[in-house]
Amino acid sequence: MSDVARLAGVSIKTVSRVVNDEPGVHPGTAERVLAAIEQLGFRRNVGARNLRRGSSTGTVGLILEDVANPFYSLLTRAVEEVARQHGRLVLTGSSDEEPARERDLALEFCARRVDGLLIVPAGLQHGYLVPEMRAGTPVVFLDRPAGDVVADTVLVDNIGGTAEAVRHLASFGHRRVAFLGDSPGIYTAVERLRGFREGCARAGLRYDDDLVVMGPPDERGVAAALRRLLSGPDPATAVVAGNNRITVHAVRALAHRPDRPALVGFDDFELADLLDPPVTVVAHDTAALGRVAAELLFGRLDGDSSPPRRVVLPVRLVARGSGEVRLS
Amino acid sequence: MSDVARLAGVSIKTVSRVVNDEPGVHPGTAERVLAAIEQLGFRRNVGARNLRRGSSTGTVGLILEDVANPFYSLLTRAVEEVARQHGRLVLTGSSDEEPARERDLALEFCARRVDGLLIVPAGLQHGYLVPEMRAGTPVVFLDRPAGDVVADTVLVDNIGGTAEAVRHLASFGHRRVAFLGDSPGIYTAVERLRGFREGCARAGLRYDDDLVVMGPPDERGVAAALRRLLSGPDPATAVVAGNNRITVHAVRALAHRPDRPALVGFDDFELADLLDPPVTVVAHDTAALGRVAAELLFGRLDGDSSPPRRVVLPVRLVARGSGEVRLS
DNA sequence: CGCCGCTATGACAACGTTGTCGGGAGCCGG
């Protein structure tokens, strides 16, 4: 900036005025300054500006499990869009479901003075955020609530969704319905399992521990679980898959089996309608999840200081075929 | 920081020393300072630190077309991973294929003094980056080269890939092969069209303008194009789809047609193997694209000042069924 | 006992920017 000032023959304060479109600069002077800026390729240092003004850094942080997962990438895009409307940039980070990594990312973001944080929690301990929140950084949790801090939270109707999936399957005559869930450390996995039990109870199915498998959604694990669930004297005739990864792995594992069970997946996914059979899912508006969370965050940044809100977005069962297998 | 100093009964400089693990602080003093830091929830302001030290901001910028597209989200994840290994955070932004938006994002990133930029170019003019690059911000272009600046670039073998797709289809007897490409303003679309023509020439097929449709990859457009290509007196019997979006839309449009053409898509995508028929694609290592680009960038940051490199990653045809329809 | 050197600490300036304030030049009216 001082280079620009020297070249234009003015003080740096005048350069600052021009850069900020402040009034009270002679047009001719402004022109000289702009020419100097152009010539030197000057770009204002936003960091220094924020330091001096004590103002917003114009960034928000987004922490999720894995951007490569289409569910989260949709969410990322939605957040980015709202951020753009509010003139903010987005710092993203994948936690890989590791609480320590989530924590490191969040604290790094805070050290960079993000205006706010959007977090898909990887664990249940978020006390580390308390000082930051007290210092004025709003935090919104997405998809899962935090274990031990009160803050805005946006969820989908996990319980209602899986319960509905069970009801749907039971209405086609299934009595042996299995549940394939993510690791029991994950909130949504536990909630969906709860919904599953609730659905069983309502449909008058006997809940059977042997029909539940919880674990990380890798291809081999899902395939092995399915082999077990579909064998034995009293095999499952229908499966509820607990999230998009598990559903996809299940579809792949079942592709060449003659005795395919009925299948309903949680989370919609691209091409579900083109598989054979098309996959019935409990769908929700993923983009809305991100959008609502981001809008809550920006509401806080705009001064909304009402008590923390918990928003639960509805789900709906999309019947496509894989879940409508009538038990003979 | 001065609050911490006051509480610990030391000067801010000593606090700074403690925060930075500098030697020469009495253990007892350090302990008092750490206690004060803990009590006040103090977190160092990285912005101020970078300002003073004139050092790296510890962030890199990534600009691509749309994170929600699985191709780009894979790429994002790969970049993030490399960045993490180098202790950097990633600022992301979607350009939506609009040059102005790409430019705004890039300049915002530069104003925030990112250490480097990774860009999937949305247009052909990148002169706006010259001052930044001269000022020392390394830039690496991914997936497409920049129009008018020389910089590191990582591409996939677009020409070889489509040429191979045509060769493959021709080997099954197809003579009327169509090409469905993205908008002609996009580098990869043009390159892949070139590869298509080259493939036609090598396979002894007559190149026919009527068999080429270029345009934005929306569902309706792709469906309409396919209707046209597959009708008339001399319809196409095989189709090369120019990218993952187009392939997916094509699969959907063709799903319920009796006269399905053979299909080869560019870019692999999840579930391609489970569709009916499984989709033959020209695959490449998307994560490697991001990884190599990011590594090039960090190489520059580590002082590599060799001439700009252009890396072209190989592709390979994955035959799954949709492309192996022998013409009767 | 005086000087050296080492340890632990603080005062100060500077990073790039902007808010505050003060002042010079020009103009007007009295």
Added chain:
DNA sequence: CCGGCTCCCGACAACGTTGTCATAGCGGCG
């Protein structure tokens, strides 16, 4: 001719941090 006003502009401090340098205290050694 002078007071006051407006228009432009610059000097200076401050944001939170760290590099440089100075210094007080203290033990050891000749």
